[in-house]
Amino acid sequence: MRRLVVLGAGTAGTMAATKLRRRLPARDWSITVVDQDDVHLYQPGLLLLPFGVYTPDDLVKARRRFLPSGVDLVVDEIERVDADANEVHLAGGRTLGYDYLVVATGTSPRPDQTPGMAEGEWRRSVFDFYTLDGATALRDALASWLGGRLVVHVTEMPIKCPVAPLEFTFLADAFFEERGMRDKVEITYVTPLEGAFTKPVASKHLGSMLTERHIALEADFVVDRIDPSTKTLMSMDDREVPFDLLVTVPLNMGADFVARSGLGDELNYVPVDRATFLSKAHDNVFAIGDASDIPASKAGSVAHFSVEIFVENFLEYIAGKPMAHAFDGHANCFIESGHGRGLLIDFNYDTEPLPGKYPIPGVGPFTLLDESRANHLGKLGFRWAYWHLLLKGRPMPVPTLMSMAGKHAET
Amino acid sequence: MPVTTLDGHSVHVDTEGFLTEYGEWDEDLAKTLAAAIGIELTDAHWKVIHFLREDYREKGETPTTRRVQAVGGVPVKEQFALFPKKPGKKMAYVAGLPKPRGCV
Numbered sequence: 001m002r003r004l005v006v007l008g009a010g011t012a013g014t015m016a017a018t019k020l021r022r023r024l025p026a027r028d029w030s031i032t033v034v035d036q037d038d039v040h041l042y043q044p045g046l047l048l049l050p051f052g053v054y055t056p057d058d059l060v061k062a063r064r065r066f067l068p069s070g071v072d073l074v075v076d077e078i079e080r081v082d083a084d085a086n087e088v089h090l091a092g093g094r095t096l097g098y099d100y101l102v103v104a105t106g107t108s109p110r111p112d113q114t115p116g117m118a119e120g121e122w123r124r125s126v127f128d129f130y131t132l133d134g135a136t137a138l139r140d141a142l143a144s145w146l147g148g149r150l151v152v153h154v155t156e157m158p159i160k161c162p163v164a165p166l167e168f169t170f171l172a173d174a175f176f177e178e179r180g181m182r183d184k185v186e187i188t189y190v191t192p193l194e195g196a197f198t199k200p201v202a203s204k205h206l207g208s209m210l211t212e213r214h215i216a217l218e219a220d221f222v223v224d225r226i227d228p229s230t231k232t233l234m235s236m237d238d239r240e241v242p243f244d245l246l247v248t249v250p251l252n253m254g255a256d257f258v259a260r261s262g263l264g265d266e267l268n269y270v271p272v273d274r275a276t277f278l279s280k281a282h283d284n285v286f287a288i289g290d291a292s293d294i295p296a297s298k299a300g301s302v303a304h305f306s307v308e309i310f311v312e313n314f315l316e317y318i319a320g321k322p323m324a325h326a327f328d329g330h331a332n333c334f335i336e337s338g339h340g341r342g343l344l345i346d347f348n349y350d351t352e353p354l355p356g357k358y359p360i361p362g363v364g365p366f367t368l369l370d371e372s373r374a375n376h377l378g379k380l381g382f383r384w385a386y387w388h389l390l391l392k393g394r395p396m397p398v399p400t401l402m403s404m405a406g407k408h409a410e411t
Numbered sequence: 412m413p414v415t416t417l418d419g420h421s422v423h424v425d426t427e428g429f430l431t432e433y434g435e436w437d438e439d440l441a442k443t444l445a446a447a448i449g450i451e452l453t454d455a456h457w458k459v460i461h462f463l464r465e466d467y468r469e470k471g472e473t474p475t476t477r478r479v480q481a482v483g484g485v486p487v488k489e490q491f492a493l494f495p496k497k498p499g500k501k502m503a504y505v506a507g508l509p510k511p512r513g514c515v
Binding site: 236 | 476478497512
């Protein structure tokens, strides 16, 4: 009997366990999944929760519901992986031996990593929205806010769902406009990047969307600390941005057990081959989803596309064959732009987001890198697809590898 | 990739002027590159540049400002003092390495 242990039952871990259970005979292989709790959070919904679109109940279900029979779920915290002994030590005292290990424990916001962030004003005038508690507290704060200086801030890249802070900014602009108080709110977008986004063509499109909405951009801003007493963001080069309401994306880091186990880089991400997800240090360890160090977006779409590749490769690998499938870094993200409209971007390691139609070239129904109502409806519809198709390992109507069909190059 | 002449050497650069061939860099070239962006190199600059060169040779990737702090031992705040406004890009430019990958 060979033993596969998957750490993390989020998007990537759940999909991988589900797909591999179908392909690995139960008499030859056990599959065990470990997570610290039994609550699966629909993370894309956290962006819309602060604006009252969803309630917390809409976004959570038991992890167990999405794991097929024949997969054991162990609910416990991970203390440490001993990769030389092929063992996982759990906080409750149990030890799990494995033949193959898949690390899928994601990335988390860490407000404690920026001086002043998690102190006095945390969840009073300083909020995050990538956690259920944070998004809910922010919803309550927005509902009674009378206006002032709203600052939306990104601490450091990479972050989970890199377009989310821009979407939050567009949605906030629309939210205040619809409440008839946009003139009472000054919005500033503060980023460590040179412009609105990472890739040049998208950065130009999204940057002009900020300008049209009268949103100020403070670029190349690397935060040194937050002064909670004066409500000011201070940069490494002594710039200051005052706020009345700060919505920040704290530093994102992989799980602490990754560091304790000596498996991570300086942000606790597991160094892997970017085409196959095999660990660079251990030949029976893989890392998938946000937990790896691949230079792709930390996003559910990347987790989805990469798991499709990983499963095929894993089956070849355990059969002693070369891994013939290579991941291309494909990401595909809806971007909410407010007032019931949205954009869609589609890109990979080598090709930046370009305008065009998707997934059917020339037809759509989605429009790439431009606002449309269909894109927004796609985003809302995706919640159903996530629970009913994606997590259950059923086919999604989009290609795994990126395609150039229907896209226009732009300079 | 375009070829340009710096200090009498022919070097390969990308569209923003970052060297694309690791082996085409030397310390004299670093002084020229630094001068082009208004920086005069001190010992503190050299410490950073040598760390970048060494780390790239091992990892095959331009280190981030966080890595220069965590592994190279130079705090991000000091990197900003040495290479004002855009330390990540400027350090890579002077060290003759590819522009740090735009984190996606």
